[in-house]
Amino acid sequence: MTTNTWLHIGLGSFHRAHQAWYLHRLIAQGDTRWHIAAGNIRNDAEHVVAALTAQKGRYVLETVSPEGERAYEEITSIQKLLPWQADLQPLIAEGAKPETRVIAFTVTEGGYYLNTSHGLEVANADLACDLKGGNKTIYGVITRILEQRMANGAGPLTLLNCDNVRHNGERFHDGLEEFLQLTGKQSVIEWLAANATCPNTMVDRITPRPAADLPARIKAQTGIDDKAPVMGETFIQWVVEDNFRDVRPDLEAIGVEMVESVIPYEEAKIRILNASHSCIAWAGTLMGMKFIHESTLTDAIYAVADRYVTEDVIPSLGDNGIDLPTYRDVVLKRFTNPYIEDTNQRVAADGFSKIPAMMTPTMIECYQRGAVPHATAMLPALFFVFMEQWHKGQLPYEYQDGILDADAVHAMFNAEDPVALYASDKALFGELAQREDFTALLREKIQAVYSLIR
Known part of the structure; x- marks a missing residue:
């Protein structure tokens, strides 16, 4: 044979x-x-x-x-x-x-x-x-x-x-x-x-x-x-x-x-599962948790992920042949599995690749249909505060990112207005980096993150 x-x-x-x-x-x-x-x-x-x-x-x-x-x-x-x-x-x-x-x-x-x-x-x-x-x-x-x-x-x-x-x-x-x-x-x-x-x-x-x-x-x-x-x-x-x-x-x-086409499956998975996973990992880390399941089972964090999918992702994806509300619930249920003991550290990795690939498209589509991506903007806001902690040496673990430019990130947080520099990063936010209203939205959501993790 x-x-x-x-x-x-x-x-x-x-x-x-x-x-x-x-x-x-x-x-x-x-x-x-x-x-x-x-x-x-x-x-x-x-x-x-x-x-x-x-x-x-x-x-x-x-x-x-x-x-x-x-x-x-x-x-x-x-x-x-x-x-x-x-x-x-x-x-x-x-x-x-x-x-x-x-x-x-x-x-x-x-x-x-x-x-x-x-x-x-x-x-x-x-x-x-x-x-x-x-x-x-x-x-x-x-x-x-x-x-x-x-x-x-x-x-x-x-x-x-x-x-x-x-x-x-x-x-x-x-x-x-x-x-x-x-x-x-x-x-x-x-x-x-x-x-x-x-x-x-x-x-x-x-x-x-x-x-x-x-x-x-x-x-x-x-x-x-x-x-x-x-x-x-x-x-x-x-x-x-x-x-x-x-x-x-x-x-x-x-x-x-x-x-014949993977697109409906990959869009649902990348936006609902992968983006939510990272959101939960960044938020859980900032709130002092080690594992994904305990982060997901924290009501305030669950609400951020659920609102992101419900308010922004599902309207963006529309009727793509998949029962998206059910898929959302199945995904978030999977994240509560305490026996996996999946760490926030593992899932938090590679944020500089994940934001443009998994989160920015939803924000762009929200603006295109006349909606403000309030729920999705919480995700890059979480990552900003997460990296601010990294900059200060206050993360509880080593952050791993294949394309991390450490000098550039330190320089950003040492600048007079780190949020403005972050919001204007075309590598992360593409066409949104030109918008003053997007910068204002990120400022608002970064303050919301500070309130969340207090």
Whole structure:
């Protein structure tokens, strides 16, 4: 039987709780035509890769419902681990093999280096490095892979973005094409057009960092001594545009929703789930809480998230075929799961990417239909106060953000009018950065945040 490789770049907990779980279900049903090879661009998770290598790629996934029902499953779909090295040659060589038919990736929202106009942030240090021939970003790595495929005569493939980026396949494709244009690689652009597709996807499963007691719990429940377990909520969803370039796994057989357009699903998920999640994390942190569930169960914070979705998002999305009020309630219920112990620190990350991608579009649409986005403006207001605490060194944890310009943020808060500088940031707010009424609205909401967290 022919075996095909699904190469995954970004071997984090989310991939292992989500895409790898789906591919495992295919194998468990007896379809062994596909397996996953996986590795990382960054050298920050090699302890996990080493542990998985020792376990021959196997690990246990614990899932838990809001009611505390736990289930355990050993995942077997990752059958090749690619160790990190500076030139990423193991990853590139695997991607260049003819049997690699799908290359998927989870590199976080910030890993695409896109501005509010969806163009590349070419001034970013990692991206600038890759434009000179490096391989610190997904664009540099995929370019190397495509060049190797061309040299090897390898066949067509699908490039599958599995991150929370609106129109993620299209955004990645356009970013890659711009990268190739900037590096003068016209032959690769032509090969890409003829031999690859970049479907849009929507992925969903809350996946916290594994709890310290997870290995002991798994040992007690399964007898397996696992050095690299993962945990997630029971809920899972994967919606994929049916636009693969070549052969693909029988994804329908394992519950993946193959659709003509992902847009209604991704808009609902990005605006309702992802934006609310970050809102709750920033607010919970400012109010002295550690976990998402305790933050969500705080009435004042719940009200901010609920009002944001109800007053601004649902009118913006309109009748898109999804029962949005029910989806809102399901999402907020998921956030109250105390057994996940998802931290505010994890969810609060990457705010400088999340605001333009997840929140600014709703505010722009509110203004377009003649409404003032009072509810949505609370979210960037929360982030302003959150970063003010970071500036003062008063956050209870290290804030992680792939595109954080620390000097610029400190300079903003040291300026005479930090709010004016914040509101005029086109990278965050696009066309709203020109509006005096938007600046006034942010001032009002930042004061409301101060009142909220007192």
